[in-house]
Amino acid sequence: MIPTVATRKPRGAYAKTAGRRREILEAGMDVFATNGFRSGSIREIAEVVGISQAGLLHHFANKNELLAGVLELRDDRATEYVDLSAPASIDTIRGFVRLIDYNAHQVPGLVELHCVLSAEATSPEHPAHEYFVRRYAWVLSFLTAAFQAVQDAGQLAAGVSPGSAARGMIAMSDGLQVQWLLDRDTVDMAQEIRNYLRPLLAVEL
Amino acid sequence: MIPTVATRKPRGAYAKTAGRRREILEAGMDVFATNGFRSGSIREIAEVVGISQAGLLHHFANKNELLAGVLELRDDRATEYVDLSAPASIDTIRGFVRLIDYNAHQVPGLVELHCVLSAEATSPEHPAHEYFVRRYAWVLSFLTAAFQAVQDAGQLAAGVSPGSAARGMIAMSDGLQVQWLLDRDTVDMAQEIRNYLRPLLAVEL
Numbered sequence: 001m002i003p004t005v006a007t008r009k010p011r012g013a014y015a016k017t018a019g020r021r022r023e024i025l026e027a028g029m030d031v032f033a034t035n036g037f038r039s040g041s042i043r044e045i046a047e048v049v050g051i052s053q054a055g056l057l058h059h060f061a062n063k064n065e066l067l068a069g070v071l072e073l074r075d076d077r078a079t080e081y082v083d084l085s086a087p088a089s090i091d092t093i094r095g096f097v098r099l100i101d102y103n104a105h106q107v108p109g110l111v112e113l114h115c116v117l118s119a120e121a122t123s124p125e126h127p128a129h130e131y132f133v134r135r136y137a138w139v140l141s142f143l144t145a146a147f148q149a150v151q152d153a154g155q156l157a158a159g160v161s162p163g164s165a166a167r168g169m170i171a172m173s174d175g176l177q178v179q180w181l182l183d184r185d186t187v188d189m190a191q192e193i194r195n196y197l198r199p200l201l202a203v204e205l
Numbered sequence: 206m207i208p209t210v211a212t213r214k215p216r217g218a219y220a221k222t223a224g225r226r227r228e229i230l231e232a233g234m235d236v237f238a239t240n241g242f243r244s245g246s247i248r249e250i251a252e253v254v255g256i257s258q259a260g261l262l263h264h265f266a267n268k269n270e271l272l273a274g275v276l277e278l279r280d281d282r283a284t285e286y287v288d289l290s291a292p293a294s295i296d297t298i299r300g301f302v303r304l305i306d307y308n309a310h311q312v313p314g315l316v317e318l319h320c321v322l323s324a325e326a327t328s329p330e331h332p333a334h335e336y337f338v339r340r341y342a343w344v345l346s347f348l349t350a351a352f353q354a355v356q357d358a359g360q361l362a363a364g365v366s367p368g369s370a371a372r373g374m375i376a377m378s379d380g381l382q383v384q385w386l387l388d389r390d391t392v393d394m395a396q397e398i399r400n401y402l403r404p405l406l407a408v409e410l
Contacts, residue, residue, distance in 0.1 A: 034328055039243040112327065119324035122317065122386035123239055133387050140384075157404065164400045171380030171397065178379050179345075179372065181327035182338050192376065195369045199362065199404035 021059050021069070023049050028070045033112035036120055037067055037128065064127045071117075071131060074110055084142075090155055092146035093169075093197065094205060100173055101190035104180060115177045140166055155203045165200050172196045226264050226274070228254050233275045238317035241325055242272055242333065269332045276322075276336060279315055289347075295360055297351035298374075298402065299410060305378055306395035309385060320382045345371055360408045370405050377401045 027048040031040040042063055046056040060066040081099035082092065103111050121132040140163075147162035156162065172193055180187040194205055232253035236245040247268055251261040265271040286304035287297065308316050326337040345368075352367035361367065377398055385392040399410055 034330075036241060036243060036325060038241060115327060116324045118383050119321045120241060122320060122383060125239075136384060136387050160404070161400070164397060167381075167384065167392070167397060168377065168401055171384060172373065172376050173380065174383050175376030175378065175380035176372075178323050178327060179341060179376060182341050187372070192369060192372060195366070196373055196401075199365070 017059060020049075020051075024051075024056055024059055024066065025069050025073050028066050029073065029113055030109055032067070032070060033109045033116060036116045037063075037126070038120060042066070067128055068131075070113070071128065074113065075135075077107065077110065088142075088145040088149040090146075090150050090153070090201075090203060090205075092143070093150065096143070096169070096173075097190055097193050097197075097205065100176075100193055104184075104189050108184075111177050112181060115174075115181060118174065136170070139170055143169055150201070155201060157200050157202050160200045168196065169193070222264060225254075225256075229256075229261055229264055229271065230274050230278050233271050234278065234318055235314055237272070237275060238314045238321060241321045242268075242331070243325060247271070272333055273336075275318070276333065279318065280340075282312070282315065293347075293350040293354040295351075295355050295358070295406075295408060295410075297348070298355065301348070301374070301378075302395055302398050302402075302410065305381075305398055309389075309394050313389075316382050317386060320379075320386060323379065341375070344375055348374055355406070360406060362405050362407055365405050373405075374398070374401065 024045065027045045028040070031045050031048060034040075035044075040063075042053055042056055045066070046053045049056065056066075060069060078099060081102055082095040086092070117128060118132055120126055121128040123129065143166035144163045147156060147160075147165045150156045151160075151162055156165070173189070176187065176189045176192050180189050197205055229250065232250045233245070236250050236253060239245075240249075245268075247258055247261055250271070251258045254261065261271075265274060283304060286307055287300040291297070322333060323337055325331055326333040328334065348371035349368045352361060352365075352370045355361045356365075356367055361370070378394070381392065381394040381397050385394050402410055
């Protein structure tokens, strides 16, 4: 299991070396996105940053800690697009669609990372397995609440279940990533997500 | 790139050692499904079969050849559920849904394999990259023809594009695999695919 944020690093040390930590996390993101977590190596990540392995291990005790940091950085970026503090509504759904569009156009490396890591981590032995189990459960419950609010506002098509719409939206996003990574010029992920949502909604997105 | 079937093995030799080859392919499927192709090793696969690495390499010259065989075996199984020779129709769609249900209940290892390999192979350097690019293009064109036939028969809901429905159905299947592998007791992939298709169709599935 990957360590939680709280056990990772005292505040002072974090602040002092934040810049270098960030560089390592960005490099880790690239390397894990290209090679997967299992094949990505501390050596390779250190090389990308231009430091020694010992230098890297000063910031992250091992590959699992580095992975935890990379996933945290990814989640931080996501919350810039989806306002977690606002009440659930159709705007939550709209935020997710914007996030998908942003990821494809601005941070394709994050799409690669999520695609490879989420697949690898389905294996119970993977160090990020528990993280992904929790994360998917959380996103499902968050999006279900959003579709429930949409239904309460009379904006969901008849016969659509909020839970199933939420699960479908997550599946559609994940699945489109594979197709997009295989054929970036043809696939428009955000447009396909809108096509998915159109018959489920009684309002325009 | 993975080698094509024609270049792999003369017929006579194939027939003579078909049983052992099959055992190796089944073991390869398991190991690649659990560890991914990159981390899965010839050594580990040989151990599962109970033969030496040299013995394994007598049947498959290298890991890429073994991967080609595993993917071929996977595709052979799929065609038992989807009749490729029948004219495209709503029955093509029904066959895919049955295949998804069968995979989840009978060959979960194949679901793991597809999930991890398709994600890994989005990287252009992966030996199965070209295979997956071709395979997704082929499945897309096959399913688009099916939804087109459904539309021609007046069975597609108004405003639905056959190409987008086909792409969505593939994405939904791929994405649901991740959720199912993370939570097999809760997720019913075939039911969620039916939920996806219901608003797109003017007939019962």
